[in-house]
Amino acid sequence: MTVALPAGEIAGKLETKFPGCFEEGGKDNLLVKADSLLDVAAFLKDQPDLKFDYLNYVTAVDYYAYFEIVYQLTSLEHNRSIVFRTRAYGRDNPTMPSVTGLWRGADFQEREIFDLFGVAFTGHPNLKRIFLWEGFQGHPLRKDWNG
Amino acid sequence: MEINYGKEYIYDSADLDRHEGRVIEDLKAGSRVSIPDPDAWLEEGRRNILLTSVDAIIDWARRSSLWPAICFPACCAFEFIAANGPRFDLSRFGMEILRASPRQADLMITAGTLTWKMAPNVRRIYDQMPEPKWVIAMGACGISGGIFRSSYNVVPGYNKILPVDVYVPGCPPRPEALIYGIQLLQKKIAKAHAVPDLPKLPEIPRL
Numbered sequence: 001m002t003v004a005l006p007a008g009e010i011a012g013k014l015e016t017k018f019p020g021c022f023e024e025g026g027k028d029n030l031l032v033k034a035d036s037l038l039d040v041a042a043f044l045k046d047q048p049d050l051k052f053d054y055l056n057y058v059t060a061v062d063y064y065a066y067f068e069i070v071y072q073l074t075s076l077e078h079n080r081s082i083v084f085r086t087r088a089y090g091r092d093n094p095t096m097p098s099v100t101g102l103w104r105g106a107d108f109q110e111r112e113i114f115d116l117f118g119v120a121f122t123g124h125p126n127l128k129r130i131f132l133w134e135g136f137q138g139h140p141l142r143k144d145w146n147g
Numbered sequence: 148m149e150i151n152y153g154k155e156y157i158y159d160s161a162d163l164d165r166h167e168g169r170v171i172e173d174l175k176a177g178s179r180v181s182i183p184d185p186d187a188w189l190e191e192g193r194r195n196i197l198l199t200s201v202d203a204i205i206d207w208a209r210r211s212s213l214w215p216a217i218c219f220p221a222c223c224a225f226e227f228i229a230a231n232g233p234r235f236d237l238s239r240f241g242m243e244i245l246r247a248s249p250r251q252a253d254l255m256i257t258a259g260t261l262t263w264k265m266a267p268n269v270r271r272i273y274d275q276m277p278e279p280k281w282v283i284a285m286g287a288c289g290i291s292g293g294i295f296r297s298s299y300n301v302v303p304g305y306n307k308i309l310p311v312d313v314y315v316p317g318c319p320p321r322p323e324a325l326i327y328g329i330q331l332l333q334k335k336i337a338k339a340h341a342v343p344d345l346p347k348l349p350e351i352p353r354l
Contacts, residue, residue, distance in 0.1 A: 133167055135174070140299050140300075
């Protein structure tokens with residue numbers, strides 16, 4: 001059974017490696033700033049004692065003030081998993097760096113978030129709608145969407 | 148890690164997406180009103196009683212060898228599979244052959260929820276089926292969209308995009324219900340006039 005890595009165990013390590021990478025009060029639940037997302041993700045993937053080489057999922061939650069993007073990673077080597085999150089602010093044009101360069105599996109899931117939440121992923125190789133058709137108005141999974 | 152997106156095709160993939168979007172929007176705009184069920188000819192048959200032996204033979208042949216097209220977008224398909232299996236055995240009604248090519252099929256069983264993204268493809272399968280062809284709307288979603296009716300991307304009933312002959316309610320319908328629906332369709336086919344021209348079918352918006 002894959003064991004969830006406690007956030008406290010990894011948060012200190014990340015804090016010393018990337019000072020200021022967490023949002024305010026985000027140290028306990030690994031709430032990473034969007035600016036340092038790629039650094040943190042690459043660190044989690046490449047560090048030999050972490051080696052989170054498998055991306056379980058990327059998903060998003062709409063909290064009105066911001067969109068929270070949630071990532072779950074698993075290390076197949078150490079049999080550990082971890083969940084960390086970032087926030088994309090703004091409702092008109094929220095953006096988030098894409099992690100497709102690290103985990104290819106993020107490709108379709110980031111497109112899904114782009115389609116249904118309208119969060120644009122910068123650096124994504126093929127960012128376009130995946131479930132709905134070209135020309136569909138709005139993003140249906142947003143809380144303020146009325147169809 | 149570089150993946151070459153859409154460059155190896157003749158058409159630019161963005162153009163294809165835009166074309167698909169236009170097709171879906173056109174279909175959606177042209178599907179506000181349900182297509183009336185194609186049973187005007189039943190009335191015609193009642194007015195001009197002209198039953199010939201040719202009619203009898205042709206109708207018998209048609210209703211005894213209904214070949215369904217394989218077009219099952221959602222979960223009602225499993226009920227159809229059950230009906231097709233040994234316990235319920237659809238072969239008894241001459242329809243054990245599922246046709247992967249719509250050009251060899253004459254019955255479409257619309258088993259399941261249909262999204263607008265999928266709608267042009269189902270419509271295309273229907274258009275590729277040769278005349279005469281029949282449609283059974285199977286299940287709540289096929290009839291009216293079911294519990295997904297108010298969704299933003301679900302077609303509220305197949306009769307918005309296809310003329311439907313028989314409606315089989317249920318969520319999903321039991322195989323017995325589906326078999327009953329098929330028998331009703333066979334009774335309907337038995338009344339068809341094969342020899343005189345059929346009345347003009349209702350205008351269906353073309354894609």
